[in-house]
Ligand SMILES: Nc1ncnc2c1ncn2[C@@H]1O[C@H](COP(=O)(O)OP(=O)(O)O)[C@@H](O)[C@H]1O
């Protein structure tokens with residue numbers, strides 16, 4: 001397939017090679033091979049509890065890597081701290097809501113840029129993002145705790161973008177959102193990608209996730225069961241029957 005060929009030929013920005021990971025002495029995922037080509041979208045789907053968030057955490061440094069290797073832009077980053085991941089250009093938007101509810105939208109945005117250690121730069125970057133996220137611009141003085149679920153998700157995305165990441169790790173960005181907000185979040189993900197951000201997406205809405213993905217992976221019981229282009233997985237009968245409710 002032409003799409004597959006292009007995806008394989010694009011330089012990998014993130015590469016997991018035989019990664020076994022978990023927490024303390026609990027192994028959750030086994031021997032995971034996964035590639036996110038530069039400037040593409042890869043999507044990881046699979047049942048609840050299969051280890052999707054653990055893969056994300058292993059990449060970013062919130063989980064322990066017991067075996068295998070994580071490479072980012074050609075560097076071995078296995079077992080690196082979350083701080084180091086952030087500084088190197090990865091942003092991780094957590095599955096659970098992570099806004100500071102007592103702070104305003106704008107204060108949340110500035111928190112996203114704290115690694116700059118430069119208030120002016122953070123303010124400048126926030127202004128750039130308000131041009132793109134006009135809803136957030138309107139809400140900038142609003143306490144984040146007062147936002148709707150969809151607005152909160154937009155704030156989490158925008159806050160992640162404060163550091164101008166090369167790679168965004170998005171863990172279930174559409175969960176719990178009404179359909180209109182879900183569409184907005186997916187539109188945002190696609191436009192971010194068009195502007196050059198590489199994205200690894202975990203999605204419970206497998207059909208939607210795979211439909212925006214250049215590469216797809218199905219994880220079940222801690223192991224990658226299927227991989228291919230997003231389209232290949234969507235069209236695969238077995239994947240459809242087992243994981244897409246088709
Ligand atoms: N911090 C943790 N310590 C120990 N086990 C955990 C921790 N977080 C998740 N797990 C376990 O790892 C397994 C996979 O969880 P997770 O990666 O969150 O799956 P998914 O994101 O696919 O729903 C679950 O059995 C869960 O209980």
Ligand SMILES: [Mg+2]
Pocket residue numbers: 052053054095171
């Ligand atoms: Mg999860």
